[in-house]
Amino acid sequence: MKRILLLLADGFEAAEASVFTDVLGWNKLEGDGSTEVITAGLHDRLKCTWNFTVIPEIQLDGINVTDFDALAIPGGFEEANFYRDAYDERFLEVIRAFHAENKWIASICVAALALGKSGVLKGKTATTYNFPGSPRQDQLRSFGAKVVNEPVVVDGKLITSYNPSTAFEVAFTLLEKLTTSQNCQHVRALMGFS
Structure with missing residues (x-):
């Protein structure tokens, strides 16, 4: 079984998190059956950007990276305090440990x-959020990344994307990397994606 840690910051976008639970969940029931998603966060309750509340299955202090095969992180809104958690040293340390x-x-x-x-x-x-006038790609560049304006970018074992419209493609890319191209295509077809 491939275990995926879905790491949630307060203020995350529910739609961006749900693609991982849906695509990997469809795989668990209708694909090769090899994926399981476990949610985690810094708090016992997390509020999404649009006030949807989620109770993560585990908190970050209970994570053992060796128990997982991959990490998935949805984005969120600054106005909903996304960066308070996403830039917290405990959150960043989980990313470093997986890397x-x-x-x-x-x-x-x-x-x-x-x-x-x-x-x-x-x-x-x-890559990251790409709306004209947004400072996000410049911010990513300031962290030393070579920023490109492409929908989904894979470099080594790192997958990034440039806006919420890419969410399903990121989840399918992760599924393909964790299983096979044939299995991924099967799940895509079952979910109605061509």
Whole structure:
């Protein structure tokens, strides 16, 4: 069984988190059956950007990186205090630990900024929120990443993307990396993606 840690910061976008639970959940029931998602956060209750409340299964102090095969992180909104958790040293240390173990790390939209702040994107090609006039790509560049304006970027075992519209593609990319291309295509078809 491939275990994926879904790392949630307060203020995360529910839609960006749900793609991981849905795609990897569909795989568990209808694909090769090899994936399980476990949610984690810094608090016993987390509020999404739009006030949806989530109770993570474990808190960060209970994480043993060796128990997991991959890390997935949805982005969120500054106005909902996303960066308070995403830039917390305990949150960043989980990212560093997964990277040190050479495990897959998938992020959506501004979650790439947490990867950047952790130091794992130094010298790596990556992307983040790309709306014209947004400072986010410059912020990612300031962390040492080679920023490109592409929907989904894979460099080594790091996956980044440039806005919420890429969320499903990030989840399918992670599924393919953890299983096989054939299995991923099967799950895509079952979910109605061509």
